[in-house]
Amino acid sequence: MRYIGSKVLLLEQIEKIIKDKAVGANSFCDIFSGTSTVARYFKKDFEIISNDLLHLSFVLQKAIIENAEYPKFKNIINYLGKDPFDYLNDLEINLSMIQSTPFIYENYSPNTKSDRQYFSNENALRIDYFRQTIEEWKENNLLEDNEYYYLLAGLIEAIPFVSNIAGTYGAYLKHWDSRALKRLELIKLETVSNNKNNQSFNKDSNELIKEIKGDILYIDPPYNKRQYAPNYHVLETISRYDNPVITGVTGMRPYKELKSKYCVAKDVLNSFTDLIKNANFKHIIFSYSTEGIMSIEEIENVLKKHGIKESYQLTKIPYRRYKHRAGDVEHDLHELLFYIEKEVKC
Numbered sequence: 001m002r003y004i005g006s007k008v009l010l011l012e013q014i015e016k017i018i019k020d021k022a023v024g025a026n027s028f029c030d031i032f033s034g035t036s037t038v039a040r041y042f043k044k045d046f047e048i049i050s051n052d053l054l055h056l057s058f059v060l061q062k063a064i065i066e067n068a069e070y071p072k073f074k075n076i077i078n079y080l081g082k083d084p085f086d087y088l089n090d091l092e093i094n095l096s097m098i099q100s101t102p103f104i105y106e107n108y109s110p111n112t113k114s115d116r117q118y119f120s121n122e123n124a125l126r127i128d129y130f131r132q133t134i135e136e137w138k139e140n141n142l143l144e145d146n147e148y149y150y151l152l153a154g155l156i157e158a159i160p161f162v163s164n165i166a167g168t169y170g171a172y173l174k175h176w177d178s179r180a181l182k183r184l185e186l187i188k189l190e191t192v193s194n195n196k197n198n199q200s201f202n203k204d205s206n207e208l209i210k211e212i213k214g215d216i217l218y219i220d221p222p223y224n225k226r227q228y229a230p231n232y233h234v235l236e237t238i239s240r241y242d243n244p245v246i247t248g249v250t251g252m253r254p255y256k257e258l259k260s261k262y263c264v265a266k267d268v269l270n271s272f273t274d275l276i277k278n279a280n281f282k283h284i285i286f287s288y289s290t291e292g293i294m295s296i297e298e299i300e301n302v303l304k305k306h307g308i309k310e311s312y313q314l315t316k317i318p319y320r321r322y323k324h325r326a327g328d329v330e331h332d333l334h335e336l337l338f339y340i341e342k343e344v345k346c
C-alpha cells in the first residue's frame with residue numbers, strides 16, 4: 001500500500017545495521033508499523049512484535065505478521081462451497097443486497113445523500129457488502145479470528161487501488177481518475193512462516209513499550225506535523241466500520257484519540273524521551289528525517305543519555321525520491337537511521 005513514510009526503500013539499510021550490530025538477536029519489534037512492511041521483511045529472521053495506533057494498520061499486521069500461512073478457511077469453504085475471496089470477488093452487488101446502513105456508499109460516493117467522490121457507486125457498494133459480510137461471517141462463527149483479519153486486510157489493501165484520491169484521503173479528486181473506475185477486488189496478501197509466536201498490537205507506543213521486551217526495537221514515528229488519522233480517515237472507518245459522526249467536505253471521522261504526540265512540536269521530545277527510557281531492548285534503531293520536528297542534536301542527546309554512549313551511530317541516507325525531479329539540484333534532505341545499544345533489565 002502507498003503510505004506516507006513507508007520504509008520500503010530503507011529495508012536494506014536497516015538490515016545492514018542489524019547485521020553489523022545485532023548478531024544473535026532473536027526478536028524484533030516494529031512499534032510504529034504502518035503498512036507492516038518492515039515487520040514483514042524481518043519476519044524471516046526474527047520473532048516479531050508489531051504495533052500501530054491506527055486500526056487499519058493493526059488489521060494488516062494481524063493478517064501478515066500473526067498468520068504463518070494462507071488461512072485454511074475450513075468453515076466458510078464448507079458453507080460457501082468455495083474460497084471466500086473467489087466468492088466475494090465474483091459477486092455483482094446492488095443496493096438491495098446490503099443489510100445494514102451502506103455507510104461508505106451513502107457518505108463517500110456521489111448520490112442523493114453525498115457529493116463526495118472517493119469511490120464510484122459500484123465500488124462503494126462492494127466495500128459495504130464485503131465489510132458487512134466479513135463481519136457477519138465472523139459473528140456466525142464461520143471465520144476464525146486469523147481468517148477474519150486476513151480477509152479484512154485483503155479489503156483494506158485493495159481499496160487504495162480504486163480510490164479517487166491523489167495519494168491520501170485528505171481530499172478526493174474532482175474528476176474521476178481511471179483507477180477509481182476499476183472494479184474492487186479483494187487481494188490475497190503474502191504470508192511468511194517463521195515458526196514463532198508473532199504478536200500484533202493496536203496501542204499507543206508509549207503505553208505498549210512498558211509491557212514488552214526483546215532484542216531489536218525499530219522506531220519509525222511520524223516526523224512532522226502531518227497526522228496520519230485524517231490522512232487515512234476513510235480507510236480507518238472501513239477498518240473499524242463503526243458508523244462515526246462525520247463532518248466537513250471530506251467526511252472526516254473524529255480522531256482525538258488517534259492524534260499522535262509525535263506530530264506535536266511541544267510534545268514530541270518528551271514522548272520520544274519517555275519511549276527510549278522505557279525501552280527494554282538491547283538494540284534500538286530509530287528512523288527520522290532531517291526535515292523532522294526534533295533536531296539531530298536533540299535525538300542524539302536522548303539516545304546517549306539512556307543508552308551506551310560509545311555505541312551511538314548515525315547513518316544519513318539521501319532522499320532518493322527527491323533526486324529525480326526535473327532540473328533538480330541535490331537537496332540536503334536525508335533519511336536518518338540512528339542506532340544505540342542499551343543496557344537491558346533481565
Ligand SMILES: C[S@@+](CC[C@H](N)C(=O)[O-])C[C@H]1O[C@@H](n2cnc3c(N)ncnc32)[C@H](O)[C@@H]1O
Binds near residue numbers: 036
Ligand atoms: C512513518 S509511519 C510508519 C511507516 C512504516 N514503517 C511503514 O513502512 O509503513 C508512522 C506510523 O506511526 C503511527 N503512530 C503515530 N503515533 C503513534 C503512537 N503514539 N503509537 C503508535 N503508533 C503511532 C502512525 O499511525 C503511522 O502508521
